[in-house]
Amino acid sequence: MEYLIGIQGPDFVLIAADNVAASSIIQMKHDYDKMFKLSEKILLLCVGEAGDTVQFAEYIQKNVQLYKMRNGYELSPAAAANFTRKNLADYLRSRTPYHVNLLLAGYDEADGPGLYYMDHLSALAKAPFAAHGYGAFLTLSILDRYYKPDLTREEAVDLLKKCLAELNKRFILNLPSFTVRLIDKDGIHDMEKLPVGPK
């Protein structure tokens, strides 16, 4: 039902998420933002069970900000990803596990861009491209075929558009719009929402 995708380039990460907030068969919101800003250069994309997403993501968000306040510098994306995974793992075998699937995208001064894939069983993998949701079944092979490690920003956006076109064509559900953002050394940039409606 929900869809997340991330593509990492040599000096940027491109991420997109759909904008639908649904409750059983009803779309309750068409402009819902599933990206949570952890710091100036880290975004957490979160989908999954209704309340768990916001609760968990806000918890991680506040803790990352608390770290910055206490220590004077920000957590790196790798550290933030491992912190998130550790929390998921801690709650996994408790009575109230968090049923969330995450993508963490960030830019580090030393390590460069990073995209981290995490799922509800608290697996963590750093990947050049990743997707969550039913849509992932349809789009991962497109990413496999056309991705190259040194792709430019325009090529990455084209690749993203190819994936969304495939979703529009073959996915049974209607996902009308996607929020797209790009993270590079200058921070987080909002990009035009895709797909663009008829003018």
Next chain:
Amino acid sequence: MFHCLPRSSVCENDSPPLFSQWSAPFLRSFMPEDSTHLSGGGIHGEAFSTRLPGRGGLSPLEFYMPIAEYLTESPINFGQTSLRSAPTNLLNIDHLHPSLPSISLPPPTPFPISPSVPLPFTLSHGTTTLGFAFQGGVIAAADTRSSCSGLVACPASPKVLPIHSHLVGTTSGTSADCALWKRILARELRLYQLRHRRRLSTGGAAKLLSHMLHPFKGTELCVAATLCGWDGDDEKDEEPITDKYGNISTNQVTSSGSNNQSTSTAAAASQPLISFTTQQVVESRSRICGPRVIYVCSDGLRLKGELFSVGSGSPYAYSILDSSVYWGMSVQEATAVAREAVFRATYRDAYSGNNVDLYHVTAKGWRRRERENLKEEYYREKERERKRVAERKAEKNKEKFNV
């Protein structure tokens, strides 16, 4: 032994309180110091309290929540007649794929939803409630039928409950849970207002309710509320608002009494006043203050928007609202659309019906429209339809004669 308690011992609390979790020391607090421990479900199995030293006890952010002790135990141990419990809808669906949302429509055949305690009757959540914002404020409307699978338990239950002077909440789900949590929310908002000398915003109230309900996730608590309110200006207009505060609340009380007699004249009289104040308010800081509609669900969903409908009749209501609601509509139009939406939903949905309640929230507070029985509307509709059919027949006959 204690058949006759002397008054002094009761006042001095010599005997241990009957329900120890209700007394002051057993507080659940949500302070920033607790950030490393998420406030989820009593995982460590004890109720704890943190008190800031030198603050005289409670700090403003602490509030009390009734956490039953059984939440710290595994549900398997608590009151189950057999270890093999009926599987839930939720568990089955999660098994398919992790990102599939849980379905919350009422089951087609009544069966117990995995009770940890055997239920005396099957639960079913049927209702139609809606709330939307427009230029003239917020409209909150709901039907009044409380159903219990096949039985109409109460044909006249209020599903839109006022929380404070500028906030009403529509309720859907289990009636008892909704009534209780609305009261708890009202209490916490009033305490906040007394401590901070300003009303908590609708977004803040929604977040508070959402966090209060979070520990109960996974239990059978079911509350789906739409908070419809008006966020007012702070300090600058604080005096006028608090001056009118006493007046407005008493006005509401008296006018809702007289509302039963004549709604149309009351609506006409207060119409120009409302539009004047909204104009004033809109001119100054329209981003901070204004109408707000926020949907809060006990499974944790919290959505801010402009139009929401909740309940088993919500799809029918959505289809009416989506085509007719726009920001610039007048109050009469908005009232008519809300009424129509609830009426259509009660027409099609078996679990909604009887009357429709309608509340209108503006900068001056909420105003309640007289409860209307939809039976008459149904008969009027039938009458209109019959007339239309008769007219069409007459026209056809005319054409025949002309030709």
